[in-house]
Amino acid sequence: MKKIIFFLFLVISLNAFAQSNAIRCVEGFKGNDNFLFLRFDHYGVGTKKSKFLKTKNGLEEISNIDNYKGHFTTADKMPSLYIKIEVSDSAAFETDKEIIVDNYQLLLQSTKRVNPKVDTLTIKGTNFYGYTKSEIDSAVSIASYVYFTKSNEAIYFNFMNRAGKTLLYKSISEFIEQRNLLLTNFVERMKKCN
Numbered sequence: 485m486k487k488i489i490f491f492l493f494l495v496i497s498l499n500a501f502a503q504s505n506a507i508r509c510v511e512g513f514k515g516n517d518n519f520l521f522l523r524f525d526h527y528g529v530g531t532k533k534s535k536f537l538k539t540k541n542g543l544e545e546i547s548n549i550d551n552y553k554g555h556f557t558t559a560d561k562m563p564s565l566y567i568k569i570e571v572s573d574s575a576a577f578e579t580d581k582e583i584i585v586d587n588y589q590l591l592l593q594s595t596k597r598v599n600p601k602v603d604t605l606t607i608k609g610t611n612f613y614g615y616t617k618s619e620i621d622s623a624v625s626i627a628s629y630v631y632f633t634k635s636n637e638a639i640y641f642n643f644m645n646r647a648g649k650t651l652l653y654k655s656i657s658e659f660i661e662q663r664n665l666l667l668t669n670f671v672e673r674m675k676k677c678n
Contacts, residue, residue, distance in 0.1 A: 506633050507552055509677030510569060518652060519556040519565045519666050527551040533573070539586035546580040547573035564652060565666070568640040577636045584630055584638055585613050597621055605629065607664065608671045612641070616663065619656055620645065626659055629667075633674075641667070 514521040529548055536543040549571050556565035572580045588602050597617045605612040614629030626645035630638050643663060645652050653659040 506635050506637055506674070506677070507569060507571075509674055510552070510554060510567060510639065512677075513554070513567075513670060513673050515556050515565070516666060516669050518558050518662050520559060522555040522557050522561075524552065524554045527553060537583055537587040539583060539590055541586070544583045544586070546583050547576040549573055558652060562650060562652065563644050565644065566640075566642045568642070570638045570640070572636045572638065574636050577632075580638070581632050588614055588628075588630070591615075596623075603629075605664075605667065607667045608675075610671045610674075612667060614641075616643075616660065617656065620651065620653065622646070626653065627663060631670075634678075641670075 511524045529551055533547060533549050534545050535548045536545050538544075550569075551571070552569040554567040554569075555563070556567070558564050585602060592598050592600050592602065592615055595615070595617075597619050598615045599618070602613050603615050605614075610631065612629040612631050614627065616627040617623075620626075624644055624646045625642060627641075627643040629641045631641070632638055643659070645659065653662070
């Protein structure tokens with residue numbers, strides 16, 4: 485019995501360390517160029533340890549045991565990027581990933597100027613799932629991607645192109661260059677942390 489208790493304690497401790505290591509890694513990420521780190525907030529989740537996402541199958545529940553959000557701005561303090569971390573229950577993480585990608589797929593059906601299929605970006609061997617708009621428009625959001633860690637986190641990247649009437653990017657190619665640089669630096673940061 486003591487061996488079982490010790491094993492469970494060890495597994496829980498290792499899981500908590502892996503999660504906090506990834507979160508510390510993202511918290512220390514300072515961005516680059518148009519994505520300058522502003523602050524990192526810990527939101528928690530309150531009493532409900534799950535949330536619902538819309539998919540082609542209707543509302544589906546995913547676990548959600550903790551939440552963090554990093555805020556990034558341009559040099560003149562215009563919002564340019566939010567990095568949100570949602571921690572899943574380890575037993576539900578594989579199902580949660582499928583639901584999150586299905587949610588993106590449904591979102592693309594009602595989003596203007598995007599490919600109707602989820603885009604998979606592979607940067608330095610790391611996969612990001614989401615979309616980038618095909619052209620500049622009047623919407624605030626220009627792209628959104630999610631990356632799944634090995635320690636049960638979904639890390640969302642929500643890129644902004646507008647603060648009030650000001651556009652950050654005049655062309656999609658200009659944005660893509662900055663997006664890829666940011667995601668490359670992020671992947672390199674994650675590899676150094678692990």
